[in-house]
Amino acid sequence: MGDLLAKLLTRRQDREGGRRRGGAVALWAILALIVLWVLTHLGAIGQAFAAFGGYLQYRFIQRALVVGALVSLCASLLGVTLVLKRYSMIGDGLSHVGFGSLTVAMSLGFVTADSLPRFLPGGLRDGVAALCSGIAANPLPFTLVVVVVCAFLLLRISERSSMRGDSAIALISTSALAVGVIVTSMTSGMNVDVYNYMFGSILAMSSSDVYISVGLSVVVLVLFMLFYPRIFAVTFDEAFARATGVKAGTYNMLIALLTAMTVVVGMRMMGTLLISSLIIFPALSSMRLFSHFRAVTICSAIVSVGCFLLGMMLSCVYSLPTGAGIVAVNLVVFIAFSAIGAIRQ
Amino acid sequence: MALIAMRDVTIAFEGIVAVDHVSFEVDPGDYLVILGENGSGKSTLMRAMLGLVKPRSGSIVYGDGLLQNQIGYLPQQTAAQRDFPASVEEVVLSGCVNRMGRRFFTNRADREKAERNMALLDITGLKKKSYRNLSGGQQQRALLARALCATDALLLLDEPVTGLDPAAAQEFYDVIRELNHSHGVAVVMVSHDLGGAIRDAGKVLVMDRGMDFFGDVEDYRSNFAERAVSSRG
Known part of the structure; x- marks a missing residue:
């Protein structure tokens, strides 16, 4: 009886082992197919790179590359914490x-x-009109202020109130979208500009936008690096941090502020609807492969910038929308990393 | 002088009293176990001792040179934490953040302290391992090492053996006793594991919103335990 049981058990283990081996074989096969595809299309890939090289002389492409790489870097670092x-x-x-x-x-x-x-007195009317047209001509600072205020608001709501964080976010984001759509239809109507805001465009950036974007990105990067140990402590265990005298609330605020800045800077290029992928994807991809916080952070930075450059290239060469191209590359990387992670286990 | 003195502390949430006129003191080297049913206010009391909730009345006084940033805390684990990608070393070192003051990064003294505490808890070999691949008992040890990085004087433990198997729980209690006896760390432990928790305790506090009992563990064993049984019977 005992023998029979033991035999049954070992056979069951064999079968489970076999199934796992089968899964690994399938995953290796997928990876091999990808490699094979790349090898057989080397010519086309080379041509694409060459074509992209041709684009590099244009001013707007250079701008987009600089701002995009910085935004990708910021978003990926913050993404690890946010996720x-x-x-x-x-x-x-x-x-x-x-x-x-x-x-x-x-x-x-x-x-x-x-x-x-x-x-209203005439002078005041002139002043208000001038301020309004100033904001319309250079909307980024105005947007930044609004988004930062909302970031604090969201954090407050999810910390204090009985409403749950995700519901609060859904409430605020759909309301803001509704306001945007109503205002648009009352004034300019759905035109190319609005379309670009939603789905992103590398042409959207003026040179003043570039200065603001580079400045903000550098601030985000420096603050993230300086506060890295504290950000880790608050991310891993907020209750412990608070209890041992770390001002967790302040660092939550800092994270929200940095996120707001990154979102505003990246929004023009990636588009409103796609910018959050820049935050989420690289972190999730690296967590498939790495299990140390520092390794995850570094890998996510590399993945993010790499995917941005590749997506940008695809977008230029095959005239795809930039944001969508970058998201697609990120998705491929995520699937590949998941496969490798699954094989390694 | 006491490390923490609770003086007539009352805590209420939205009008419902969770902790009712509680007074007691924790002295250096104490081993206090706070017992009570679910909803008896024992975890709330601990959160108040940590400064995470404000009492409605009464006062909580830290003494003997104890500052807010010298308390070690072992919270209950959250689901998000069990799956967190971080090495044991990173987790333990994060306990030093409260001592950094104006510094931005950890220094050599912090890293040495982390090393010492990992050695003390016998997890030096797991240093480079990922926290999420550890067993429940190993995770608790890593969190305890982190708590020791934040304090030399006082450890607050919130239901530390929940989710551990009996052998791991036993081992954990042994570690706590060692810390209390040989290193003079005062321990306050919230628990509903009656048998194991009070084995090494010096004092016992039984919570039922108010204080049902506070005193030496011998008194608890000889009087209160019987009384509780006879009053139920």
Whole structure:
């Protein structure tokens, strides 16, 4: 009886082992197919690279590359923390808020001194009109302020109130989107600009945008690196950090602020609807392969910048929308990393 | 002088009293176990001792040079944490963050302290292992090493053996006793594991919103345990 049982058990283990081996074989086969495809299409890939090289002389491509690489870097670093703190949707929520405030900023361009109420003194009307057209001409600072305020608000709501964080985010982000759509249809209507805000465009950046973007990205990177040990402590265990006298609330605020800045900077290029993928994908991909926080962070930075450059190239050579191209590359990397992770286990 | 003195502390959430007029002190080297049913306010009391919730009335006084950033805490693990990609070393070192003051990064003294505590808890060999691949008992040891990085004087443990198998729980209690006896660390432990938790305890506090009992463990064994049985019977 005991013998029979032992025999049955070993056979069962064999079968399980076999199934696992079968899975590994299938995954290796997929990887081999990918490698094979790359090898057989080397010529086409070379041509694509050559074509991309040709694009590099253009000013707007250079701008997009610089800003995009920096934004990808910032987003991937923050992404690790946001994903682990279960805050990944904050990026998504904030990008919708960004869209809403961008459209409002643009619509302010339609305000003239004559359109303001008559009872206001003339000087004030002129001043307001000038301010409005200033905001409309350069909407990024205005958007930044609105998004940062909303980031704090979201954090407050998810910490204090009885409403759950994800519901609060859904509430705020859809409301902001609704405001954006209403304002757009009342003023300019759905035009190319609005389309670009939603899905991103490398042409959208003016040179002043580039300066702001580079400045903000550098601030995000420096702050993230300086506060790295504290950010880790707060991400891993907020209750412990708080209890032992670390000002966890302050560092949550810092994370929200940095996220807001990254979202605003990246929104123009990636598009409102796609920017949150830049935050989530690299972190998730690297967590498939690495199990140390520092390794995950570094890998996610490399993956993010790599995917950005590749996506950018695809976008230029095959004239795909930039944001969508980058997301597609990220998805492929995520699947590949998941496969490798599964094989290694 | 006491490390923490709770003076007539009352805590309420939305009008419901969770902790009702509780007074006691924790002295250096104490081993206090707080017992009570679910909802008896024992975890709330601990969160108040840590400064995570504010009492509605009464006062909590830290003494004997104890500062907020010198308390070691072993919280209950969250689901997100069990699957967290971090090495044991990173986790333990994060206990030193509260001593960094104006510094941005950990220094050599912090890293040495982390090493010492990992050696003390016998997890030096797991240093480069990922936290999420450890067993429940090993994870608790890593978190305990982290708590020791934050304190030399006082450890607060919230239901530390929940989810551990009996052997691992036993081992964990042995580690705590060692810390208390040989290293003079005061221990406050919230538990509903009656038998194991009070084995090494010096004092016992039984919570039922108010204080049902506070005193030496011998008194608890000879009086309160019987009374509890006879009052139920």
